[in-house]
Amino acid sequence: MANTSKNLKEYTRSDVEQHCTHDDLWISFRGKVYNMTPYFNEHPGGLAILRYAGKDTTTILPFVASHGIAWKFIEKKLEEHLIGTLKITPRRM
């Protein structure tokens, strides 16, 4: 696998939340963290990706209708932009 040699860092949800703009755009998905900044201008769905900038996309990414047919491609794109894993912290009550 291409990225097994990558030195993955661990990030909290609040770390990810800091990167929430078109020129600094991180997302998390299924426990991993992705820096999608270089992909922003390539996203076929345009600005819609910004709605989840800095957020967790686990419950939405596979369910966007147009993502269905492109899923293999999307998995490849995610892999290319992988920067870390999500540190699971208890939510405040």
Ligand code: HEM
């Ligand atoms: C790793 C790659 C990708 C990521 C992280 C990503 C992320 C997102 C996100 C977060 C949304 C917003 C979903 C919502 O608001 O519910 C979205 C919407 C969308 N994406 Fe992607 N996407 C990716 C690749 C693609 C590809 C390859 C296509 C084309 C086949 C695509 C087409 C769309 C479309 C058409 C929308 C809806 C646009 C709208 O609501 O106006 N995306 N995407």
